[in-house]
Amino acid sequence: MPALLERLRATVAERRASGEYPPDLEADLDAHFRRIIASRAQMPRLATLHRRIEEARRASRFSPDRIPTSTRLPGGAVLHKGMSRLFLRQAIGILDQVKEFADRTLEALDAAAAVAESPDTHHHADLVELVDAHSELLAGRLSTAAPAADDLQALALRVEMLEHEVAERRWRPWFGRNRFDAVFDRGERDRLRRAASAALDGRTPVLCVEVAAGASPLATLATTADASLGAVVAVSVEDTLSAQQMVDLIAMAFEKLSPEGRLVLSRGTAPSAPSPEPQSEPSTPSEPSAPLRPTFDPTLGPSLPARYAVFVCREAGFSTVDCEEWSPDGYLVVATR
């Protein structure tokens, strides 16, 4: 085992050195989680409140059986038991009233805790004032350094596009489409090619850098003259290239494309056959809902591979980059020089 551990550590060191792992990967992840914790700094008080309520709930068990009848005095236990039988009806009546009061009190405490936990259900005048102050400050800054109208229009268009993307993504199934297609082999690669061809919009000449046996997409591109291509199409190359090679491929494609030339990257399954929506997924009445709730929420944002490809294209210098997502890790990216 020690030898295996040493080998694993060496492999990780190699991945870091080769650039496969970004520098400071673990430190960034650690900082990310610490930021999440810091944003929840108000939680301890709520946790204490919840714990105290639970303690009160556990203590709210009322029964005549819990009234001790034992005593060290001779014959005392018999006397106590006799007395408790005699006044049992009264004792139960009192306990019922106490229990009712305790139940109502616990409900009120639960409601108070829920209010404290959901800031959107109540109003904090102090926070509103703070937000107003910051808004005024921001408005002041914007008025002194107003961006050009074109920039604002581009920003508005971008926001509109993102809103449209989010709206489109809302009911897209989080599971399945890749998996179903892979299982039934519905000609995924052909559909990817068709989708990529449609995005070329008549540009020529076209260089396809699909990964074939023994062929390297980077080597294929490297032999082409700069600014000589109308389009570069790369279908599912990401599956076989490292992160650094993807960056190199996109940067090299930019060099090889003529002005207005297009780079088309596609991956995963293009939408064609209808796929089941999450709500139509077969289920049994007894199935547990919580344990299998997917933690991925498609409305939160695009999946990492697509975001990564879009980011790298922009960094490479492409003037417009459009992205259509097909599934959590399937996409079509069209970048125009």
Next chain:
Amino acid sequence: MRIDQVVVSASPGDAITNFALTLRQLLLPDARSDVFAYYYDERLASEIVPLSEYGARPGARKDRDLLVLHVSIGEPAVADFVLKRPERLVIIYHNISPSEPFRPYDPGFADLLDAGRDELKRLRPRAELVLADSEYNACELRDLGFEQVDVLPIVANVEDLRDTEADAALAERLRTHHDGPVILFVGQLLPHKRADFLIEAFHILSTYRMRDANLVLVGSHRLPGYAGALQSQIEELHLDRATLAGSVSKPMLAAYMRRADLFVTASEHEGFCVPLLEAMAFDLPFQARRFTAIPETAGDAGLILDADDGPAVAAEAWAQLLTDEPLRKTLVERGRVRLAAFEPAVTKQAWRQALLGLARLA
């Protein structure tokens, strides 16, 4: 003869509660034994007696009866109660978690943990027998000034879980919805168990090494603040194949264990680690970290990372354990051998003899 037991808190599925109930059953032929709790879950009302009713039982015999206190957290009211009782005191130490990881989430709970160690010092002069379920726990007690501490192997009863029929609906969903390998963690989601480390390692694994891998974290969300932070971590890292499964029933746990390909834990504090034995019982290779009683529990049956190995090394280890068949086979075989050391018939007898032996010394 009475050998009554006291726990601070009793809840379904809690390891210490289960152990106290097992002990009660073991002692029954020779001694009456009720389990009393200061806090308890209503679902255990038929098994647990409120500590407030301790006085209602027949008067104790100072020379003969035993009071067994299970220590895993502090509670001043319980310590005060025990110190006033005339019975001979037995302490069973299950370990008290360190308070620091809890303080950002629940300072009140962290204070109780600190109080637990102070209470142990107060109880020390009264204890006639002190038992620990691992050598690590015994060392902690010795550091607190306890001179004589006996170590007894834990009564794990993992066969019970192994023989449980898996929840059919969950098993089917796991089969159809998790097409890649399943990496499983079982344990309460508490800060010192470092589920955040597991999520970081899974991020590295699923981004750079095995895109189809799945991570399932099974266990109750004792601290809503920490569990919420983990949920945010998963969402912000876009880990659509990581799931917080929450608290599950025994048949559901059996379904997860049967579907899993690898068991992992990043815990930095364990007085013992029963989930490792459960993994061995299901022939699951496992990865853990070199902290507290974990190496002692694991023996040579798992891949134990050093304390300073980060999530990237953990991810590399997971990829290795998921793909290296000879390594998996070796670890599974070692797990079977290790598990034999915790044969319930033997461990139960050891606990029974220790307690009855003291009682009969009267």
